[in-house]
Amino acid sequence: MRKMCLNLFIQGKGHHEASWRHPKASPLALTDIEYYKTLAQKAEAGLLHSIFLADAVALWDDIDKAPHNWLEPLTTLGALSQVTERIGLIATASTTYTAPYNLARYFASLDHISQGRVGWNIVTTWSADAAGNFGEQTQVSHADRYARAEDFMEAVCKLWDSWAEDAILDDRAGGIYADAARITPPNHAGPYYSVKGALNMPRGPQGRPVFVQAGSSPTGRNFAARFAEIIFTAHLVKETAQEFYSDVKGQAKQYGRSEDQVNILPGLGPIIGSTEEEAQKIAKELDDLADIEVGRKRLSARFGGHDFSNLPLDTPLSASDFPDVSTVQAARSRAELIVRAVEKDSLTLRQLLQKLAGARGHGTFVGTPEQLADYMEDWFSSGAADGFNLMPPVLPWMLDVLIEELLPILQKRNLFRTAHEGDTLKSALHLDRSVRSAKGDEQ
Ligand SMILES: Cc1cc2nc3c(=O)[nH]c(=O)nc-3n(C[C@H](O)[C@H](O)[C@H](O)COP(=O)(O)O)c2cc1C
Numbered sequence: 001m002r003k004m005c006l007n008l009f010i011q012g013k014g015h016h017e018a019s020w021r022h023p024k025a026s027p028l029a030l031t032d033i034e035y036y037k038t039l040a041q042k043a044e045a046g047l048l049h050s051i052f053l054a055d056a057v058a059l060w061d062d063i064d065k066a067p068h069n070w071l072e073p074l075t076t077l078g079a080l081s082q083v084t085e086r087i088g089l090i091a092t093a094s095t096t097y098t099a100p101y102n103l104a105r106y107f108a109s110l111d112h113i114s115q116g117r118v119g120w121n122i123v124t125t126w127s128a129d130a131a132g133n134f135g136e137q138t139q140v141s142h143a144d145r146y147a148r149a150e151d152f153m154e155a156v157c158k159l160w161d162s163w164a165e166d167a168i169l170d171d172r173a174g175g176i177y178a179d180a181a182r183i184t185p186p187n188h189a190g191p192y193y194s195v196k197g198a199l200n201m202p203r204g205p206q207g208r209p210v211f212v213q214a215g216s217s218p219t220g221r222n223f224a225a226r227f228a229e230i231i232f233t234a235h236l237v238k239e240t241a242q243e244f245y246s247d248v249k250g251q252a253k254q255y256g257r258s259e260d261q262v263n264i265l266p267g268l269g270p271i272i273g274s275t276e277e278e279a280q281k282i283a284k285e286l287d288d289l290a291d292i293e294v295g296r297k298r299l300s301a302r303f304g305g306h307d308f309s310n311l312p313l314d315t316p317l318s319a320s321d322f323p324d325v326s327t328v329q330a331a332r333s334r335a336e337l338i339v340r341a342v343e344k345d346s347l348t349l350r351q352l353l354q355k356l357a358g359a360r361g362h363g364t365f366v367g368t369p370e371q372l373a374d375y376m377e378d379w380f381s382s383g384a385a386d387g388f389n390l391m392p393p394v395l396p397w398m399l400d401v402l403i404e405e406l407l408p409i410l411q412k413r414n415l416f417r418t419a420h421e422g423d424t425l426k427s428a429l430h431l432d433r434s435v436r437s438a439k440g441d442e443q
Contacts, residue, residue, distance in 0.1 A: 004380055004416050005263045005387030005429065007050045007090070007230070008043040008399065010036065012067055015269045016393035017298075017357040018289035020067050024397040030070050033079050039396055040080040043087055046403035047417055049428060050088030050119060052212075052232075052389070053077065057097050058129035062297045074106050081114035088425035090119035090212055090230075095152040096145050097125055097134045100193050104159035111204030116424030119210035119230065122223075124149050126331040128304050139304065142329045146219045151190035153227060158186035160208045162198035178202075206426045216244060216333030225251030229431050230263045232389045234334060234362040236341055236355070241266050241363075241384035261431060262386075266379065267362030269391040272369050272401055283366045286393060287354055295353030298360070302338065304330040308349070316346040337361050359391050369405035377415060 009015070013025040028035040036053075043051050053073035060068050073091035081089055089110065093103050103120075111118045124145035131139045140148070167182035188195040213220070213228035224231045225248050235241035249259045271286070273279035296308055306323050319339050328335040338361060342352055358364035365372055379385040392398035410416035422428035 001414055002386075003414070004376070004385075004410065005230075005265060006048045006416065007052055007088075007232075007265055007387070007389050008039070008048050009052050009054070009232075009267065009389050009391045010039050010395070011054060011069060011391070012395075014394035014398065015359045015362075015391035016286045016290075017066065017294060017360075018286050018291070019394045021289045022286060022394050022397075025394050026396055030067055033071075033076070036071070036076055036080055037083050039399065040084050040087060042396060042399055042403060044084045044420075046399075046407055047420060048087065048390070049387075050090050050230075050425060051080070052090040052119075052121065053092065054121070055092035055094070055123075056127055056130070057094060057125060058127050058133055061129070061301070062294045065291050065294045074110055077118070078110055078113060081110065081117065086420040086428075087117065088119055088210065088428065089114055089117050090121055090210070092121040092123050094123050094125040094130075095149040096140055097130060100152055100155040100159065100195050101199075104156045104199055105201060107209045108160060108199060108201055108204045111206050111209060112201070116205030116426070118204070118206070119212050119425055121212040121214060121232070122149065122153070122227065123214065126329075127301065128330060139329050142217070142332055143219070146215075146223060148192045149223065151192040154190055155186065155188045155193045155195045157208065158188050159195060159199045160203065162186055163201075163203040165203060165207075168202055206424050210425050210429065210431065217336075220333060221248050222251060224248055225257075225262075226255050229261060229426075229429065230265060233264060233266050234337060234360070235266050235384075236337065236361065236363060238379055238382065238384050240337075240340075241379060242382065245383050245385070263429060264385060265387050265389040266385050267359060267389040267391050268365065268376070269359030269362055269393050270365040270372050270402065270406075271393055271398065272365075272367060272372050272405060274368065276367050276371070279366045279368065283358075287357060290354065290357040292350065292353055295357055296349075299338070299353065299356065302328075302331055302334050304328055311349050313350045314348050316348055317342045317352065318346075319343055334361050358393065362389070362391055369401075369409055372406055373409040373413065373415075376410070377413065380415065 013020040019025050026035055040051050055073050077089040077091050107118055107120050128139040162184050164182035168178050169176050183198045185198045186195050210229050211227045212230040213224040214232035216233050245264050252262045271279050271283045300306055300308055303323055322339050325336045365375055411418050
């Protein structure tokens with residue numbers, strides 16, 4: 001029977017914008033590896049499939065009022081791989097601001113170190129502020145970021161495939177360590193990247209990391225349909241998630257991929273209490289701690305720095321209060337999601353920012369564990385999700401509640417596994433080990 005794939009998205013002190021101010025948020029610093037060790041071990045003990053660390057290669061401009069993840073994800077997961085044994089380790093890395101050869105060796109190293117548990121969240125980096133940190137005068141356009149990502153994927157795939165599985169002979173008697181003929185230099189010469197030599201290490205246990213992607217614009221969807229084995233996506237309502245699901249799975253099929261090789265995990269930030277009242281009370285506590293100006297700054301970032309400072313707080317908004325989404329060079333699908341939500345519910349700015357404070361445009365839920373299980377089962381069984389990207393509003397408190405209260409219900413309903421499976425992340429997700437060329441054809 002099909003079961004849910006559940007990932008833990010570790011971000012700051014939790015996904016609610018004001019999580020760090022809540023008395024139950026972890027007292028540990030976000031630079032303290034113990035904070036992440038605790039979360040990783042809890043997630044592993046809870047039988048979650050993977051943990052994920054996002055990354056931004058620029059300092060957010062709301063630093064005065066909000067902490068963010070500081071530690072670089074791959075470095076952090078290197079440490080966590082030594083205090084865990086089974087859980088998948090997914091790190092973000094940018095195709096726009098990393099050299100293919102370096103990225104290939106970082107992930108191959110972690111695949112070896114973690115014995116096959118690594119995943120790569122492939123991002124093009126929508127943040128406009130990042131450009132200046134890498135010698136770019138202006139933000140790289142949405143179209144150009146994805147065009148570069150295409151070439152980048154071709155280069156890194158050739159690097160991960162440059163060593164055959166059996167290239168190492170380790171023939172100590174004969175004095176032959178490796179069969180050089182089984183190591184193929186990429187000699188990649190693309191429109192953006194050229195990479196000559198083979199990777200400087202043998203193939204990792206998974207061959208290539210599990211490919212994760214999180215762009216939902218038409219370009220992003222097409223990219224995901226060709227490459228992604230896990231897709232993170234943001235949806236406030238089931239209907240848009242269903243449309244996304246059938247579109248992307250349909251495109252993947254057109255590329256000759258089978259639907260079970262693509263796991264679509266909408267983000268979900270649940271607040272649960274033993275009663276609905278208790279859950280509502282927690283939600284209000286958090287919303288009351290949220291700072292409108294932090295929300296306004298984050299909204300501006302989503303629209304590439306657009307100035308929303310003159311918008312009144314309590315007047316219903318309309319699409320005309322926002323830049324034309326097709327011109328947004330930042331996170332295009334998120335901008336679209338926000339304008340759609342404004343139009344659908346005639347939200348005021350205050351209402352919009354409160355809605356986004358919960359999980360930045362991902363789904364949120366407030367209720368009892370049983371009600372949450374119903375909500376998740378509904379999306380899972382009606383073509384909207386293969387599982388969820390869990391975004392606990394306050395960490396580790398709400399992760400503990402999910403593991404203790406929700407997961408046993410899902411297991412009782414035979415919707416979630418009761419033991420870890422497989423010896424690599426790929427095998428745990430029942431993913432093929434066969435490789436596909438960057439153009440999507442089988443090899
Ligand atoms: C769950 C999730 C995690 C993401 N993590 C990152 C990240 O770590 N770093 C980043 O620059 N962008 C991240 N993104 C943004 C996406 O990579 C992408 O830029 C964004 O969804 C807009 O894509 P689009 O323009 O194709 O719609 C994430 C998005 C989602 C939904």
